[in-house]
Amino acid sequence: MKKVAVFGNAGGGKSTLSKRLSEITGLPVYILDKIQYQSGGAEVNYEEYKHIHEKILAADRWIIDGFGCMETVWLRLNEADSLVFVDS
Numbered sequence: 164m165k166k167v168a169v170f171g172n173a174g175g176g177k178s179t180l181s182k183r184l185s186e187i188t189g190l191p192v193y194i195l196d197k198i199q200y201q202s203g204g205a206e207v208n209y210e211e212y213k214h215i216h217e218k219i220l221a222a223d224r225w226i227i228d229g230f231g232c233m234e235t236v237w238l239r240l241n242e243a244d245s246l247v248f249v250d251s
Contacts (some may be wrong), residue, residue, distance in 0.1 A: 164188060164245045167226040170236070171249030180249060181228035188226075193219050195229030 167190065169181045178194055185192040198215050200206055209232075216235045219225055220242050227239055240246060 165190070165224045166243045167245045167247060168239050168243035169226060169228045169247045169249065170230050170240075171247075172251055175249040175251035177228050177249045180247065181226050184247075185226055190224050190226045191222075192226040192228060195227060195231045199229075199231060 167181075167184065169177050169184070171177055181192045181194070184190065195216075198207070199212050212231075213235065216231065216239070219227060220238060227243075230236055231239070
């Protein structure tokens with residue numbers, strides 16, 4: 164397990180699970196809401212978001228928490244070696 168995509172329903176505990184998985188595995192965790200939105204809730208420029216997402220996907224190890232957008236979710240799910248769907 165080197166590349167983990169955690170996704171599912173809002174408020175289902177994805178971030179809590181992702182952080183715990185990171186503690187156990189030592190994998191870096193990336194929370195998409197923090198990448199896609201600035202503090203205060205303003206959306207980051209779409210091209211900037213895609214660029215950051217691509218850099219994360221190119222890394223050897225990661226946990227990515229969240230859905231993001233339709234264009235990037237498929238790239239992420241294809242690149243991940245482990246998928247965790249949180250259904251609550």
